[in-house]
């Protein structure tokens with residue numbers, strides 16, 4: 001468990017004081033992928049850099065694996081940092097060293113003997129998918145390959161925690177997906193905790209189990225990603241959810257699609273979890289004497305679950321429509337809402 005209590009960081013500049021992280025309290029479970037999302041300036045980078053004390057906190061406490069990070073002296077901190085790997089948006093590689101030499105660097109600093117170091121580097125190269133590129137220099141690599149070197153280097157000393165500071169923000173969408181897949185693979189294979197900060201909701205959606213939303217140096221909302229997607233409380237969270245789901249303003253257009261001349265019912269079906277929407281719609285049409293038409297829908301695939309909303313028009317005898325709605329409510333995990341009813 002990573003436990004953060006009342007964490008603060010104030011930067012003092014010549015003109016003013018900036019509370020980059022403001023009395024932040026958060027618990028992060030071990031072994032998962034935890035996302036922290038926020039807009040630029042929310043304090044995400046400062047927060048993640050406080051976790052390994054690349055920034056010194058102004059106040060508060062950080063405990064990782066029963067060790068109080070905030071209480072360590074500098075030599076203890078050097079040792080403990082081996083348990084906390086980090087990757088960066090711009091990779092922070094050593095440009096005059098090859099792939100192999102970059103990955104070996106933290107092992108050299110930790111005093112690992114040469115033979116053991118070479119074996120470990122080879123293992124890491126295989127793990128991140130860089131076999132054949134051992135002797136390349138960073139300038140000869142693509143962005144995705146550079147981040148793979150960053151990941152291998154961060155994992156060299158077998159950390160318990162991996163901090164990712166906007167690790168995919170400099171990458172194109174395809175490469176982003178490949179790197180996110182690699183992070184999931186590493187999390188599953190090595191069981192280490194990943195803390196990832198980003199301003200992109202699709203990154204959270206794709207790989208995180210839990211998320212915290214930051215604004216003005218504070219966590220304003222947190223929970224399971226699915227819950228936060230389904231019931232965003234804060235305005236900032238709603239905006240992030242809209243990044244991947246579109247806005248609810250489209251609901252007005254739905255009323256127009258279901259025009260004054262339409263009969264039957266306009267339903268909003270809210271899907272959560274594994275329910276596949278297409279089979280359900282055709283099943284309804286088979287089970288009941290109704291016509292059913294999809295007017296509009298937005299379903300998104302999360303790491304394990306799908307969720308989203310379909311607007312459908314149902315027509316038929318009132319009794320049959322009642323039975324179909326009852327069936328949806330009782331026999332499926334779909335939340336159903338009758339928006340209009342014209343008989």
Ligand SMILES: Nc1ncnc2c1ncn2[C@@H]1O[C@H](COP(=O)(O)OP(=O)(O)OP(=O)(O)O)[C@@H](O)[C@H]1O
Nearest residue numbers: 011013018020038039040041042043044045046047
């Ligand atoms: N070294 C510093 N000195 C002074 N102010 C700083 C320093 N580092 C960060 N800040 C300020 O702290 C606030 C939070 O910055 P931070 O970089 O943590 O936010 P962020 O959410 O990571 O945003 P971004 O993605 O743009 O980096 C900002 O107002 C920033 O200007």
